[in-house]
Amino acid sequence: MNALHKRKTQVEDIDRTVYDIRDRVNASYQVGQGLTAKIVNEISAAKNDPEWMRLFRLKSLQIYNRLRLPGWGPPLDELNMDEIVTYIRPNTQLKAKWNEVPDDIKNTFERLGIPEAERKSLAGVGAQYDSEVVYHNVREEVRRQGVIYTDMESAVRDPEYGPMVKKHFMKLVPPEDHKFVALHGAVWSGGSFVYVPPGVNVEIPLQSYFRLNAPGAGQFEHTLIIVGEGANLHFIEGCSAPKYNVANLHAGCVELYVGKNARLRYSTIENWSKNMFNLNTKRAVVEEGGTIEWVSGSFGSHISNLYPMSILKGEGSRMEFTGITFAGRGQSLDTGAKVVHAAPHTYSSINTKSISKDGGWCTYRSSVSVLPQAYGCKSSVSCESLMLDDRSRSDTIPVMDIRNDDVDVGHEAKIGRISDDAIFYLMSRGISEEDAKAMIVTGFAEPIAKELPVEYAVEMNNLIKLEMEGSIG
Amino acid sequence: MQLLEIRDLAVSVEGNQILSGLNLTVGKGEVHVLMGPNGAGKSTLVNTVMGHPQYHVDGGSILFDGQDITNAPANERAKAGLFLSFQNPEEVPGISLENFMRTSRYAVTGKPVKLFAYKKELAQKMEELHMDEEYASRYLNVGFSGGEKKKSEILQMLMLNPKLAILDETDSGLDVDAVKIVSKGVEKFRNGENSLLIITHNTKILDFLPVDAVHILMGGRIQQTGDRTLIDRINESGFQGLEAV
Numbered sequence: 001m002n003a004l005h006k007r008k009t010q011v012e013d014i015d016r017t018v019y020d021i022r023d024r025v026n027a028s029y030q031v032g033q034g035l036t037a038k039i040v041n042e043i044s045a046a047k048n049d050p051e052w053m054r055l056f057r058l059k060s061l062q063i064y065n066r067l068r069l070p071g072w073g074p075p076l077d078e079l080n081m082d083e084i085v086t087y088i089r090p091n092t093q094l095k096a097k098w099n100e101v102p103d104d105i106k107n108t109f110e111r112l113g114i115p116e117a118e119r120k121s122l123a124g125v126g127a128q129y130d131s132e133v134v135y136h137n138v139r140e141e142v143r144r145q146g147v148i149y150t151d152m153e154s155a156v157r158d159p160e161y162g163p164m165v166k167k168h169f170m171k172l173v174p175p176e177d178h179k180f181v182a183l184h185g186a187v188w189s190g191g192s193f194v195y196v197p198p199g200v201n202v203e204i205p206l207q208s209y210f211r212l213n214a215p216g217a218g219q220f221e222h223t224l225i226i227v228g229e230g231a232n233l234h235f236i237e238g239c240s241a242p243k244y245n246v247a248n249l250h251a252g253c254v255e256l257y258v259g260k261n262a263r264l265r266y267s268t269i270e271n272w273s274k275n276m277f278n279l280n281t282k283r284a285v286v287e288e289g290g291t292i293e294w295v296s297g298s299f300g301s302h303i304s305n306l307y308p309m310s311i312l313k314g315e316g317s318r319m320e321f322t323g324i325t326f327a328g329r330g331q332s333l334d335t336g337a338k339v340v341h342a343a344p345h346t347y348s349s350i351n352t353k354s355i356s357k358d359g360g361w362c363t364y365r366s367s368v369s370v371l372p373q374a375y376g377c378k379s380s381v382s383c384e385s386l387m388l389d390d391r392s393r394s395d396t397i398p399v400m401d402i403r404n405d406d407v408d409v410g411h412e413a414k415i416g417r418i419s420d421d422a423i424f425y426l427m428s429r430g431i432s433e434e435d436a437k438a439m440i441v442t443g444f445a446e447p448i449a450k451e452l453p454v455e456y457a458v459e460m461n462n463l464i465k466l467e468m469e470g471s472i473g
Numbered sequence: 474m475q476l477l478e479i480r481d482l483a484v485s486v487e488g489n490q491i492l493s494g495l496n497l498t499v500g501k502g503e504v505h506v507l508m509g510p511n512g513a514g515k516s517t518l519v520n521t522v523m524g525h526p527q528y529h530v531d532g533g534s535i536l537f538d539g540q541d542i543t544n545a546p547a548n549e550r551a552k553a554g555l556f557l558s559f560q561n562p563e564e565v566p567g568i569s570l571e572n573f574m575r576t577s578r579y580a581v582t583g584k585p586v587k588l589f590a591y592k593k594e595l596a597q598k599m600e601e602l603h604m605d606e607e608y609a610s611r612y613l614n615v616g617f618s619g620g621e622k623k624k625s626e627i628l629q630m631l632m633l634n635p636k637l638a639i640l641d642e643t644d645s646g647l648d649v650d651a652v653k654i655v656s657k658g659v660e661k662f663r664n665g666e667n668s669l670l671i672i673t674h675n676t677k678i679l680d681f682l683p684v685d686a687v688h689i690l691m692g693g694r695i696q697q698t699g700d701r702t703l704i705d706r707i708n709e710s711g712f713q714g715l716e717a718v
Contacts, residue, residue, distance in 0.1 A: 419563070420526065422563045424523075424525050424547055425559065425562065425563040425565070426563075426565065427547035427548045427551070428523050428548075428550075428551055428556075428557050428559075429573075429577035429580070429629065429633070430548050430551035430552055430577050430633075431548055431576065431577060432548050432580070433546065436548075439565070439573075439576075440565060442567060443565055443566050443567020443568045443612070444566065445567070446566070446567030
């Protein structure tokens with residue numbers, strides 16, 4: 001018997017260290033479990049919503065009650081909505097200075113490296129803790145460019161840009177779309193509003209970080225970004241939560257409006273704990289000559305359904321989606337992208353990689369639609385999966401609906417296993433089995449890591465190394 | 474003093490016995506050649522010596538530099554000073570040749586690798602092997618031609634400077650010029666202390682090397698060991714007739 005085989009061990013749940021530190025729940029206010037009109041009215045009153053928003057919430061609740069759970073994707077029966085607390089207000093008001101944020105909450109974000117990143121490499125930061133944004137700040141020079149970056153509640157109530165919010169809020173993702181977006185419409189709380197005026201180039205990224213601390217809670221933040229004609233923005237979204245034994249729910253909603261010849265890059269690193277149901281909806285509409293770039297890393301959660309959608313509305317508009325998904329034990333991550341080519345000469349490129357190990361299940365799901373009027377379009381889809389053992393699973397479900405002849409569409413899918421010969425090759429050069437596996441997996445993910453903001457690429461490689469430690473057979 | 478000592482080795486792959494009763498010894502500073510017909514088990518032998526988990530040692534032992542490495546994982550063998558130049562080197566996307574070799578050298582020596590000196594040494598050795606410097610930043614062997622892959626193996630051998638380098642048909646599939654470049658690299662590698670075990674069909678790679686012993690692997694064991702003249706005999710009349718010896 002070779003010594004190699006003897007050393008293989010089953011690894012227990014990984015040490016997620018900083019992500020798993022829980023704060024004592026110290027909420028100033030929270031609604032009861034489950035969902036009723038009374039609770040929705042309570043949330044609305046607590047937020048001091050304008051009347052149109054209160055009515056919108058109640059209408060969404062009706063839709064929620066009417067719609068059924070999706071009949072596809074990972075099973076959601078472990079998610080009992082009657083047990084989810086939809087609104088938890090942390091014990092603080094919104095601050096624009098970290099030293100005014102209460103210590104326990106501030107320390108959490110310190111451990112996650114948010115204030116440090118803000119000082120070094122960000123144009124602005126929003127930090128949400130449970131249901132409310134506790135910190136929001138944007139650099140003075142960015143503010144002077146006319147960029148608005150604020151929490152969603154302030155935006156809704158603002159006399160100046162409140163009407164802009166009302167005009168766009170859940171117009172791109174209407175509550176009728178599916179059950180969880182209806183739920184979002186009813187109980188949304190927190191999130192960010194960004195407006196970049198025409199022609200403004202925001203040179204360094206803005207970042208919002210969402211932290212869910214309370215057990216059995218839901219987070220329903222709403223992100224609305226409007227990038228004016230010829231403007232340019234990079235927005236980063238980060239998410240994490242400590243692990244609890246009860247289900248937590250994340251049903252956020254992201255709506256992105258990319259103006260004529262504008263460019264928006266939307267990067268996400270999601271590292272929810274493995275008790276999270278991550279049922280998030282993201283959508284962008286792109287005007288003539290505009291570009292949306294999605295960069296998406298999905299590492300955490302128990303179950304994820306996440307397919308950012310791009311509507312290429314204007315002629316010559318473009319979308320690029322780059323994503324990586326890593327599913328370990330007890331995780332079923334159903335991820336991908338959707339694109340609708342609604343105008344001529346539009347371009348889309350979807351490039352994803354997935355890694356499954358230790359019984360994890362990755363599903364790649366995508367849809368590319370080309371409408372009859374959208375001639376001269378080009379679309380290329382490439383998805384690659386790597387399975388690290390026999391217990392893991394990987395599925396690929398690409399859908400294409402092409403309604404005219406003048407298109408250039410390509411699809412490439414590869415599913416592979418980590419090769420014993422490659423591991424041996426690296427080991428023959430002195431590298432340990434664990435490191436060899438981590439090197440192969442990191443190498444597999446490298447084309448995606450290159451697209452991530454550098455600190456996230458480092459974090460991703462660390463996550464992969466953590467996941468590979470002790471390793472698997 | 475013997476560097477490699479294989480005693481009574483029996484090896485199977487997926488239940489099929491490939492080698493049995495195999496004995497082979499390579500001394501310090503020596504150059505040995507391993508020949509044999511296709512399918513005789515030459516690659517099985519060298520992969521077993523390097524520690525590929527697919528090859529099961531059913532009996533016997535492998536001693537290297539005084540240590541019993543029969544059950545050691547491949548990386549421990551590399552640290553002990555063994556090197557295998559693969560017949561078909563793996564392609565590993567996402568890590569550059571340069572970074573990989575640095576990681577590898579650190580793993581083998583356990584000493585931090587000084588970046589500047591390392592880069593200089595690498596550039597110099599690549600030049601000796603007529604490798605374009607652009608290859609250093611390319612992903613490990615990915616999209617390399619057959620010849621570039623073999624050069625990449627020799628480059629790694631030179632950078633790791635092992636005690637025993639095993640070359641598994643490093644000269645196959647190379648054109649005349651490339652064989653010359655590779656054999657010069659091999660010649661450079663020799664320092665009087667380190668040893669070579671070379672598997673070859675095309676004996677050109679041996680033109681510039683002193684050969685201490687030639688072993689013929691047939692029927693799962695070393696059938697015959699001789700000096701350089703054995704190579705000429707095989708080149709003339711093949712392996713037939715050797716079995717009877």
